[in-house]
Amino acid sequence: MNTTQLECFLAVAETLNFSKAAEMVNISQPAVSHQISSLEAELGVRLFLRTNKSVQLTKEGLIFIGDAETIVRTAMNSIHRLSTNVKEKKRTVAIGVHNQYELDAAVPVMNIIGKMYPNFEPEITMMPFKSLDNLLEENKLQIIFAIKSENETTKAECFTALCECPVMLICRKDDELSGRKSININGRRVILIKRHKCPDAAMEGYMKLGMPNNSNVLLADGCEAAFAMVKAGLGVTAFPMMPYMNDSELEYIRIDGLAPVLLGLYSKKLIKGEPAFEFVTEAKKFYKNYRYPIDKTKAV
The missing domain is CATH 1.10.10.10 (Winged helix-like DNA-binding domain superfamily/Winged helix DNA-binding domain)
Structure with missing residues (x-):
């Protein structure tokens, strides 16, 4: 080969x-x-x-x-x-993400590390859940941004929590659900994210809202596709509200009775002083006081 x-x-x-x-x-x-x-x-x-x-x-x-x-x-x-006369060793961190919103959460941390070390070079891989787990096990990735899962076995040795993410019902701003004190999605089409790209928290949100029958479901190949369908007025969906995910065209309604989930970093055991260890350290510092604009949302 x-x-x-x-x-x-x-x-x-x-x-x-x-x-x-x-x-x-x-x-x-x-x-x-x-x-x-x-x-x-x-x-x-x-x-x-x-x-x-x-x-x-x-x-x-x-x-x-x-x-x-x-x-x-x-x-x-x-x-x-090998071909470039590099005066200082590159500080490379191999980062895995499942979707654009996890990548957005990595951006401010990459910005901090880039200012600290001009020779910082992130290697970013975006793939479904199980594929990233396998790459971590094979040492082809050092860090995975992800919503913590209690049910799926991960190949990681450590999980570093960064911030809480409340599980939301997501609909258009002009949807009839927007502004209501009680939510009933009976008869509404629900957009489900395909299981291999769907965090457990989203599945719990679907179940809490009441899973619709098969004739009233649209399948989306990832959260980005699901949100695009919601914006097109094709249905509603559920997903954890992650950093920088607030879209002005969408309404985020907190699902009552579901505890927030944790966004964090999966990794193997990292050695102090290595670039990946410093990345995790700076991520913890950045998100320590991070707060979501939850006051602008309602509860189901």
Whole structure:
């Protein structure tokens, strides 16, 4: 297995078109096909389903994307470190997030570390829950931003709590639910986030509100997609209110009877003085006095 094979694989996975992939990696289409075939033979699985009219990723191909990205990124970083006259060692922290809102929570901490150390280089990976756990176990990630889960076994050794996140019913500002003292979602369409991208807290919110029948459900491939559907007026959803998540087009209504959940950092045991340890330390300092604008929300 080599980086040329992996770069060809990632280009085809992104475009689902061998001709466009060939343009991206600057080699001929037959050469891309050869690289993919060689990679599939080495792995012993089909990565793509190919017909005369379409190209689709197989289940194995979807799973392999994260590994391929990690290997290519590691190779590129190695080339960068060895080919550049670096006066001071780079302070690299490999960070995993599941969605844009966890990434937004990481931004102020990255800003602090960047000001402390000009040679700070974060490596950010955004993937579903189980995939990040596996990368942490394989030491390809050092830190994962996540809502703490009591039910799912994680490969981490430590959890550092940063702040509380109340579980919210989320609807449009002009929704009939907005402003009501009591909430009844009977007959309303609920937007459910697919389980592999849905934190336990959101599932508890759905159950507390009363899970609708299957004919009144929309499935969303992640919280970003769910919120977009809510903004389009297609239904309501539930999700923990995370830092910097306040959208002016949406109404956040606290679900009474559900305790806030914790947003924090999963990691293995970190050594004092290492960049990842300092990242966690600064994250704790930043979020120590953080408060959500909950006074602007109502309770169900």
